[in-house]
Amino acid sequence: MARLSLTARLTLLFALGSSAVLLVLGWLVGMAVNHHFEQQDFDALAGKLQLAQHAIERVSAKNELDALPSQLQDALIGHQDLAVQIVGPGGEVLLQTPGVVFPAERLAMAPTRLTGRLFQWEHDGRSFRGTALKVATATPQSSMVVVAVGLDIGHHQMFIHNLMRALWVFVACAALAMGFIGWLAASRGLAPLRSMRAQLTDMTAHRLHERLPETAVPPELAELTASLNAMLERLQDAFKRLSDFSSDIAHELRTPISNLMTETQVALSRSRDADSYRATLESNAEEYERLARMIADMLLLAKAEYGQMGDWIAAHGERVDLAQEVRNLFDFYEALAEDKGVRLELQGACQVWGDRLMLRRAVSNLLSNALRYTPQGGAVRVELGVEGERALLVVENPGPTIDAAHLPHLFERFYRADPSRQQATGEGTGLGLAITQAVVQAHGGSIQASSDNGLTRFSMALPVKQT
Structure with missing residues (x-):
């Protein structure tokens, strides 16, 4: 089943489901027809049995009992498929339809009151359905006479046999037809999937801009x-x-x-x-x-890119005092800052959870970038603080305003807002800010850049607790 196509699966399930419904329906029809015939036979036999009962209950003498068979034969004449057997008080057979023998055990178990149950038996290759009744005569001894009546149901069975055969043939043909209809429905219903597969099969690196139509599918x-x-x-x-x-x-x-x-x-x-x-x-x-x-x-x-930094941080992270790390970096850049006539200022304090060396490199990239563009006499300010579950680190420096068109691209690899200056100085590789963003994102944080009125600001937000 796992190797079949969706069309074959839907077709098979549709055919099996419809076949099961039709089979149950055919069985119910057969049961209803058979029950109808049983009820019809019971009504016919009950009428004949009541006629015989009425005649037996009027017998008050031995000679009347002897004349009873001829009276019943006259009353039941014209019913060729009807079989009758009357057994007298002594077990003698008073009347019996030729060629038909009623089951002796059924006659021995005959009730004294008419019930709705019929019994069925076969004799000489013929099938019969009948009932029996014990009737008391009007003689002084109240002798009991057993009356049994039955009908040949061969024509009923033939009708039911032909009907069921026609029903099974219809069920088989209907199952094939429903399977074909199911195949058509599945094929039409899965047409959008085939169309999507064709479009995706033709997709190449030069056609990645194309999109599947969302309004043309179910x-x-x-x-x-x-x-x-x-x-x-x-x-x-x-x-x-x-x-x-x-x-x-x-x-x-x-x-x-x-x-x-x-x-x-x-x-x-x-x-x-x-x-x-x-x-x-x-x-x-x-x-x-x-x-x-x-x-x-x-x-x-x-x-x-492959998430390995995040896995390393999750396994080896620790509490990091950002204020202490910034002071250590100030000591490292102190000589460069003095040579350029730039002040380094720190305000605030906070702690975060992460990798100490990675965070130090990220902050170092921001400080190096700020020192590179801060004019003589300016100051590079680092502000630390906590807002909710996030620690904030802001590196701010005066210098040339970065055009707003460049801000969204600052963290891209090898992107430089001032290519001529980079080429002239030969400093850096154009990957510093990209690495800073990668480190911050690996810690579950975010970083933004803004620049206006000669002031450039990089803002980092890092989680205070382990995520």
């Missing part, structure tokens, strides 16, 4: 269609991000590799002294370090 398939469209949208987004990432990484790797190749080729173009070779190797080492950082950052982002 209500039962509307939710499935919506789910498939949502899946296609996720696939399109993932494919786009993967394509963009591949393009960006190829672009980012091309520059340092090109620099390495150029410097190496220049160094090999002619013989040089040891100091020249050393300078070339030092320059190459810087490019290698940049490549190593970029690859490590991409591996970290790949782990975040």
Whole structure:
């Protein structure tokens, strides 16, 4: 059953269900017809039995009892399918229809009052249905006479046999017809599924923008269609991000590799002294370090994509004092801040649950970014606080206002709101904010950026308790 198609399953179930209903209906019809014939036979036999009873109850002498058979024969003449047997008080047979023998045990068990029950028996290949009754005569001894009457029911049985055979033939034909109708209904009903399958079969990476029509399917398939469209949208987004990432990484790797190749080729173009070779190797080492950082950052982002960071945090998380971590980072960036003439300020305190090193790297990326763009004499402010079940960390710095069109893209990989400045300084890999967002999301938090009136603000919200 598990290997059958939906059309075959529905057709089979429809045929079996309709066949069962028709079989029960045929059985009920057969039972009703048989009961009708039994009632009809009982009415006919009861009338004849009452006629015989009336005649026997009037017998008051022996000679009248001897004349009883001839009287009953005259009264029952014309009934060819009727069988009669009368047994006298001494067990002698007073009257018996030729060729018909009533069951002796039924005659011995004959009641004294007429009941609605008939008995059935066979004799010489013929089937009979009858009843018996003990009747008291009007003689002084009140002798009991047994009267039995029966009907040949062969024609009834033949009718029922032919009727049931016709019913079973009809049931078989009707089952085949209902199976065919069920197949048509299933085929028509599953047509939208076949259409969806055809559209999904033709779906390629270049057609992920197409969607299945939700208005052209039955209500039962509307939710499935919506789910498939949502899946296609996720696939399109993932494919786009993967394509963009591949393009960006190829672009980012091309520059340092090109620099390495150029410097190496220049160094090999002619013989040089040891100091020249050393300078070339030092320059190459810087490019290698940049490549190593970029690859490590991409591996970290790949782990975040597959949820491995979240699993690590769930297994190894701890209570982290953000104020202490920020003060440690201030000590690390103190020399750079003094060199640029920038103040570092901390306000507030809070604790969160998570991975200490990951959170430190996320905050470090924000501080490094803020120090890079804060003008001399400005201040980088870090504000900590708690709102409900969330801890807030805000990094704020003065500097060039970021255009509103760039804000939604700041956390994308390799995205730079100021590409010319990045290329000029050669700092960073363009993955800092993407890593920060990945760390925050792995902790179950969120991060937002805003910039107006020469003030840029990054706001992180992290859960205070383990989620």
